[in-house]
Amino acid sequence: MNREYKKDKINKFNVEIKEDGIYYTDLKIPYELVRSKRKTLAIEIAVGGKVTVKIPLRATRAEVIRLLENKADWIYHAYQKQATRKRKGIEVREGVLLPFLDRTFRLHVEYSPSKKSADISVKEESILLIETPLLDSDFVLGCLESWYKKNARNIIAMRVNQYAKAMGVTYGRISIRSQKSRWGSCSSSGNLNFNWHLVMMPNKILDYVVIHELAHRIEMNHSKEFWDNVSKVCPEYKERKLWLKDNGLSYELYIKE
Numbered sequence: 001m002n003r004e005y006k007k008d009k010i011n012k013f014n015v016e017i018k019e020d021g022i023y024y025t026d027l028k029i030p031y032e033l034v035r036s037k038r039k040t041l042a043i044e045i046a047v048g049g050k051v052t053v054k055i056p057l058r059a060t061r062a063e064v065i066r067l068l069e070n071k072a073d074w075i076y077h078a079y080q081k082q083a084t085r086k087r088k089g090i091e092v093r094e095g096v097l098l099p100f101l102d103r104t105f106r107l108h109v110e111y112s113p114s115k116k117s118a119d120i121s122v123k124e125e126s127i128l129l130i131e132t133p134l135l136d137s138d139f140v141l142g143c144l145e146s147w148y149k150k151n152a153r154n155i156i157a158m159r160v161n162q163y164a165k166a167m168g169v170t171y172g173r174i175s176i177r178s179q180k181s182r183w184g185s186c187s188s189s190g191n192l193n194f195n196w197h198l199v200m201m202p203n204k205i206l207d208y209v210v211i212h213e214l215a216h217r218i219e220m221n222h223s224k225e226f227w228d229n230v231s232k233v234c235p236e237y238k239e240r241k242l243w244l245k246d247n248g249l250s251y252e253l254y255i256k257e
Contacts, residue, residue, distance in 0.1 A: 130144070
């Protein structure tokens with residue numbers, strides 16, 4: 001749940017904003033500040049209740065306080081909703097089953113203090129082994145995401161090339177991104193963006209998204225003509241589209257807090 005704000009709103013709560021949290025009369029909500037090269041301030045409240053305030057590199061403390069005070073009522077209700085909501089996705093822990101296209105690997109994390117960085121490899125056809133000098137959960141999660149992204153770059157590039165030839169279209173740059181619910185996009189100049197989570201899903205779902213985005217090289221809309229072009233290469237696109245809608249968000253990786 002993410003909101004970006006440009007206008008102020010009056011809230012009904014009397015709150016106190018401190019560095020370790022937002023203090024209401026009956027509740028304290030911790031938050032984390034994340035600075036990046038962005039232009040606006042945004043608040044994200046994840047399933048489980050984690051509050052992240054995303055701000056530009058040069059944003060001041062006063063701007064952050066003003067944002068949190070103005071949005072205190074929304075934060076209060078959104079936090080309570082997200083804190084009690086059951087998280088969808090895959091908890092990263094020892095022995096968990098990790099999907100990879102039409103295969104499944106069981107995760108095994110092995111402590112290797114002599115290593116300078118983590119190594120990931122497939123063992124015995126079904127074990128995904130992470131040999132790591134750090135057992136920190138966030139570090140292991142980051143290693144796993146990097147492994148998926150690396151594979152996504154290679155696999156998706158091959159699929160795009162394959163289907164572009166079959167559909168008689170050209171394309172520009174291919175980018176792999178980390179997005180929660182947007183699976184792909186195609187710019188007017190032919191540049192393609194894909195969500196790395198697609199390589200966790202069945203082959204047929206990845207293929208559908210690739211075909212979908214390449215079809216935008218013919219029709220930059222979702223008209224009947226667009227879907228006719230998709231159907232020529234993927235007759236079962238309706239079933240695959242529905243599967244993605246129903247199951248896509250279940251492929252998020254997370255660590256138990």
